[in-house]
Amino acid sequence: MSSVETGPALLSHAARPPRPSALANALTFGWRAVLKFKHVPEQLFDLIMTPLMFTLLFTFVFGGALAGSTSDYLQFFLPGILVQTVVFNSVYSGMGLSTDLSKGLFDRFRSLPIWSLSPFAGLMVGDVLRHTIAGLIILSVGLALGYRPEAGIVGVLFSFFLLIVIGFGVGWIFIVLGLLIRTPMTVMTIGFTFIFPLVFASNIMVRPETMPEWLEAIVVRNPVTHMATALRGLMSGTATAGDVVLALTAPVLLTIALSPLVLWLYRRN
Amino acid sequence: MNDMKPVGANEAAPVLPSLAISVRGLTKRYGTVPALDGIDLDVPRGMIFGILGPNGAGKTTLIRLLATLARPDGGTASVMGHDLVSSPQAVRGLIALTGQFASLDEDLTGRENLIMLARLWGFSANAAKERADELLAAFELSDASRKQVKSYSGGMRRRLDIAASLIVTPGVLFLDEPTTGLDPKARQGVWKMIRSLAQSGVTILLTTQYLEEADQLAARIAVIDRGRKIAEGTSRELKSAIGSGFLHVALGDHARLGEAEAILEQALGAPVQRSAEGAQLSVVAGSTRAANEALGLLISAGIELSDFSMGSPSLDEVFFALTGQPMDEEAGGETS
Numbered sequence: 095m096s097s098v099e100t101g102p103a104l105l106s107h108a109a110r111p112p113r114p115s116a117l118a119n120a121l122t123f124g125w126r127a128v129l130k131f132k133h134v135p136e137q138l139f140d141l142i143m144t145p146l147m148f149t150l151l152f153t154f155v156f157g158g159a160l161a162g163s164t165s166d167y168l169q170f171f172l173p174g175i176l177v178q179t180v181v182f183n184s185v186y187s188g189m190g191l192s193t194d195l196s197k198g199l200f201d202r203f204r205s206l207p208i209w210s211l212s213p214f215a216g217l218m219v220g221d222v223l224r225h226t227i228a229g230l231i232i233l234s235v236g237l238a239l240g241y242r243p244e245a246g247i248v249g250v251l252f253s254f255f256l257l258i259v260i261g262f263g264v265g266w267i268f269i270v271l272g273l274l275i276r277t278p279m280t281v282m283t284i285g286f287t288f289i290f291p292l293v294f295a296s297n298i299m300v301r302p303e304t305m306p307e308w309l310e311a312i313v314v315r316n317p318v319t320h321m322a323t324a325l326r327g328l329m330s331g332t333a334t335a336g337d338v339v340l341a342l343t344a345p346v347l348l349t350i351a352l353s354p355l356v357l358w359l360y361r362r363n
Numbered sequence: 364m365n366d367m368k369p370v371g372a373n374e375a376a377p378v379l380p381s382l383a384i385s386v387r388g389l390t391k392r393y394g395t396v397p398a399l400d401g402i403d404l405d406v407p408r409g410m411i412f413g414i415l416g417p418n419g420a421g422k423t424t425l426i427r428l429l430a431t432l433a434r435p436d437g438g439t440a441s442v443m444g445h446d447l448v449s450s451p452q453a454v455r456g457l458i459a460l461t462g463q464f465a466s467l468d469e470d471l472t473g474r475e476n477l478i479m480l481a482r483l484w485g486f487s488a489n490a491a492k493e494r495a496d497e498l499l500a501a502f503e504l505s506d507a508s509r510k511q512v513k514s515y516s517g518g519m520r521r522r523l524d525i526a527a528s529l530i531v532t533p534g535v536l537f538l539d540e541p542t543t544g545l546d547p548k549a550r551q552g553v554w555k556m557i558r559s560l561a562q563s564g565v566t567i568l569l570t571t572q573y574l575e576e577a578d579q580l581a582a583r584i585a586v587i588d589r590g591r592k593i594a595e596g597t598s599r600e601l602k603s604a605i606g607s608g609f610l611h612v613a614l615g616d617h618a619r620l621g622e623a624e625a626i627l628e629q630a631l632g633a634p635v636q637r638s639a640e641g642a643q644l645s646v647v648a649g650s651t652r653a654a655n656e657a658l659g660l661l662i663s664a665g666i667e668l669s670d671f672s673m674g675s676p677s678l679d680e681v682f683f684a685l686t687g688q689p690m691d692e693e694a695g696g697e698t699s
Contacts, residue, residue, distance in 0.1 A: 110484075110531050110532075111484060111485035111486050111487075111490065111531075112485055113456075113485055114482070114483070114484070114485035118482070118485070119483055122479060122482040122483050125479070125482070126468065126471070126479055129470075129471055129475055130470050130471075133470045133471060133472075133511060134470050194468075197464060197465075197466060197467075197469070198462045198463070198464045198465070198466035199466045199467065199468060201427075201430075201432055201460065201462050201466055202460060202462070202466040202480075202527070203483075204431070204432055205430045205431060205432060205455055205458065205459070205460040206455055206480075206483055206484070207452050207453075207455040207456040208483050212483075
């Protein structure tokens with residue numbers, strides 16, 4: 095092996111660069127998240143498959159029955175499906191984390207003299223990318239099918255900002271699971287056990303007024319309902335500040351409650 | 364924790380500058396199970412030091428503590444003069460770790476993995492690419508540099524993993540079972556690489572459960588078992604401490620192994636070890652005369668020997684003599 099000859103020479107040439115900033119470290123991890131998209135484009139399929147199916151299924155199969163016409167239903171449903179997309183897709187950072195931990199990659203990161211939280215910054219970059227890309231694809235499909243956001247481009251921009259914040263907040267749940275569980279598939283299964291009822295017992299698909307009273311009482315208090323309501327409002331230009339605050343409550347509370355837990359779990363052995 | 368302290372300010376070790384690693388009474392428990400139970404260790408700079416022990420002995424735990432991945436429950440340890448607990452970030456600046464499993468991003472290419480790590484070390488974008496290409500060339504990975512790591516063979520992964528530890532020249536390189544799972548050819552390649560690194564002055568602490576590996580590479584070996592160091596020395600010292608007169612006996616009739624074992628044990632007053640395949644018995648004979656007498660007893664009992672020899676003990680036998688049990692019979696998964 096030629097490394098026997100070149101090894102020592104190689105070492106002596108290696109100059110030690112100055113220590114990079116925390117931001118530079120975080121950007122490097124962000125770059126890694128972008129590379130993942132380049133190398134695993136099929137993950138896009140995972141990201142949009144479910145919401146795409148839901149959009150088509152609900153609009154064309156149930157839409158007429160639920161809202162009188164498919165176009166009226168699409169107008170109601172599309173902002174909701176964007177919330178569902180982001181909530182479901184926040185599982186991926188937890189799964190990625192679980193993979194990195196089980197492969198020992200995080201051990202290497204943790205043995206480097208870097209800002210210890212920078213790997214999480216990378217996860218967040220990946221999240222923002224995922225949510226933006228999946229959201230844009232679903233929105234484009236919606237536009238092609240006849241969905242029209244009354245508040246125009248500004249409404250869409252605000253909506254996407256809210257979506258990213260929602261994804262960020264919900265993402266903490268999966269990051270905690272990712273730190274606790276070493277099999278990525280189990281992270282997904284356990285995560286969805288909590289997320290599924292939350293998403294379905296919301297106003298994403300149907301108006302709560304049509305439900306039995308006890309269920310309606312639950313649905314109107316579901317944080318996912320607040321998110322969908324705020325997003326509908328932002329897209330149509332009718333959102334109140336109160337709607338947005340309600341939608342932000344759960345993500346903010348999750349961040350406050352879970353980020354210290356994530357830190358503790360990460361720093362513990 | 365002063366995690367954010369810059370490295371380099373205190374590069375020169377304050378105490379014992381000739382030691383790369385100094386460990387006193389290091390303990391670590393997982394729950395109530397002691398993974399390390401008071402380990403002392405001194406590793407001089409520039410040495411290949413081997414930690415030999417069976418699965419679950421605490422080898423990986425020791426490496427994890429020294430690489431700042433876990434905090435000790437007791438004892439003190441310093442790496443290149445920096446205390447593990449009080450200045451972990453300084454330690455991190457001077458070490459590199461190649462864990463038991465290739466710690467690489469499988470989705471990225473080999474080159475991208477190295478560039479990412481070089482960027483984390485502070486190389487500029489261009490310098491990181493240059494450094495990655497140098498290392499890829501040196502480790503004969505240039506052809507595969509633009510392929511995803513998931514397509515690499517075990518040997519290629521291991522080489523890339525070690526290359527990833529050499530982005531900047533570490534003071535101490537930790538290698539946790541560097542050749543586990545490799546075929547003999549790939550193992551030879553990794554051994555050569557480790558030797559050449561040591562020649563250029565890198566201190567290497569490697570764990571292994573292969574006696575041959577410790578024998579081949581390490582200038583000094585610490586044998587650990589159940590979280591304790593049970594012996595330390597050069598390979599030769601360890602062997603001579605057990606006694607050089609080792610009698611090896613191979614039987615023609617395997618059915619009489621137990622009988623032969625009993626005779627040898629009684630004749631020589633030392634525990635008898637069966638080889639892994641069970642065909643051979645080894646025992647400390649002390650002298651050739653005692654060995655001859657024992658062989659005589661076997662023959663007069665009508666036990667046919669297909670082979671016998673006197674010689675130095677293997678490290679397997681050293682381990683057996685130290686712990687009273689063969690290495691490969693110790694069950695239990697490796698602690699992390």
